[in-house]
Amino acid sequence: MREDALLEWLRSRSPLLGDDAAKIRLAGDFACTVDTQEEGTHFRPGTGPAVLARRLLAVNLSDLAASGARPALAFLALAAPPNFGHRAFFTALRAAARRHGLVLAGGDLGRSDRVRAALFLVGRRPAGARWLSRGKGRAGDGLWVGGPLGLSAAGRLSLARPLGGATVHAARRAHLEPKPQLELGLWLGRQPRAAAIDVSDGLALDLHRLCRRSRVGARLDGEALPRPRGFAGLCSRLGVDPLELQLGGGEDYVLLFALPPSAEPPRRFGCTRVGVLTGGRRVLLRSGNASRPLPAAGWDHFGSASGAS
């Protein structure tokens, strides 16, 4: 499909989308974020274009969730081989965008030997809300996660194996099409104070990032980390340690957040309290009665790191 013909097709479906720069009137406070998905790095070759579109959007929306922003505008830079399923991609992207109140307002199409998509999102701060950031945590705050951890990583590992069953299916879905926690982010933005980050590179690494920006330490309770049903069994089939996968697997796209000690998110969000922010700067993992330093590392580094400690 030639680029001009594809653009005509897109323009007939997206009023703002044109060859010219998108012209937009804006008034208010906005959060802007950009994130990239690349074939071979972020998703396996052969991933369907519709799945890829939804994943690209979800991963980027998760950044807006961690800001407490309401999705507004999207701009896409897509490079793909000529035989890529552009129509399936854009049909899925527009449908998913619409579900989140997001308008695809502009973009750039190019050719490449691999699929690469950079998505730029603009979100709006709701009236009366505050921005969330990594830097707003204080010693004594409760530390929370917005959902289960490790399932996405287990799903990623399972893709290369001939496994089946409901847990495998759920894990693969968690990996391929994560659910950005936008409503939770909006709720956090209405609280007097909240620090938040979305868990993309793994709980351990992202907790270190939150602590560094907030200039605090943390004590994480390894046994409190929420595990979905069947997770331990799946890890056993995959030959990986469940806790290590939860700490370092990444791509969970749930929110990791800190709230003042007395605050608690509504039960409908399914959040779990997993620790506390502390004075000093040490980030500790409590497991049973023992505490040890939690390395700022992803899952692929955990084996050697825990072996050396």
Place this chain on the structure above:
Amino acid sequence: MREDALLEWLRSRSPLLGDDAAKIRLAGDFACTVDTQEEGTHFRPGTGPAVLARRLLAVNLSDLAASGARPALAFLALAAPPNFGHRAFFTALRAAARRHGLVLAGGDLGRSDRVRAALFLVGRRPAGARWLSRGKGRAGDGLWVGGPLGLSAAGRLSLARPLGGATVHAARRAHLEPKPQLELGLWLGRQPRAAAIDVSDGLALDLHRLCRRSRVGARLDGEALPRPRGFAGLCSRLGVDPLELQLGGGEDYVLLFALPPSAEPPRRFGCTRVGVLTGGRRVLLRSGNASRPLPAAGWDHFGSASGAS
């Protein structure tokens, strides 16, 4: 250089840049554009990181010029091999951005086997100005270009050959570091009506695009196209036809624009009148006393297209 360390280094130099989404207050009318530069497609492997940064910025600023926007904010998605010169790239990008009043407000860094950069720009419509677009031309308008055509393409072709001399040097500079015509775009935005496009894919293709969106035809005077000094001689050394390179070479990043018949840009911009918009939808090239249809094609298609006509 690890991504977190690079981000720390960047953050110490760009106050808005952080791990979190950039939080920005905006009020007014904005033009948003995104464009990509990829190693092997838009620039040769081995292009220096500083040259690449300036080229990336220039190509994208040219889209803002064609909108009549004043540069405001930039967001970058950069994927590069580990040995890429990140510091040289960002130092050059920030210096060039500052010269244009542009703030690097956010970004995403990743690894890739080739350098790929998507730049998202936000420009502001100046008070009292109008947006430019491709669709504002009317039959009878004068058709203008903002500078010489073909030089950048000659420069691109010359890179593969052991050529020297002042014209070759100028052509290579025109190719590697084009000058976006922002001041001209701002002047056009203060006129009662102006259509504009920046010549990225070649004069012929971009003229067709302007005509299609404006629902007009055009008569282009091939002999009026401005040629820099030494251009014909350089084309002869390269073994290419000067007119074909001017019509289809592309990457000129000068503005192609239409103004009401009596309007004329100030001489300081060095613009040249190259034709007229016409009723009907035919796009014709006049050369000597003859007129022939101008194909909507880039330079690589011209040989066969003119041979077949």
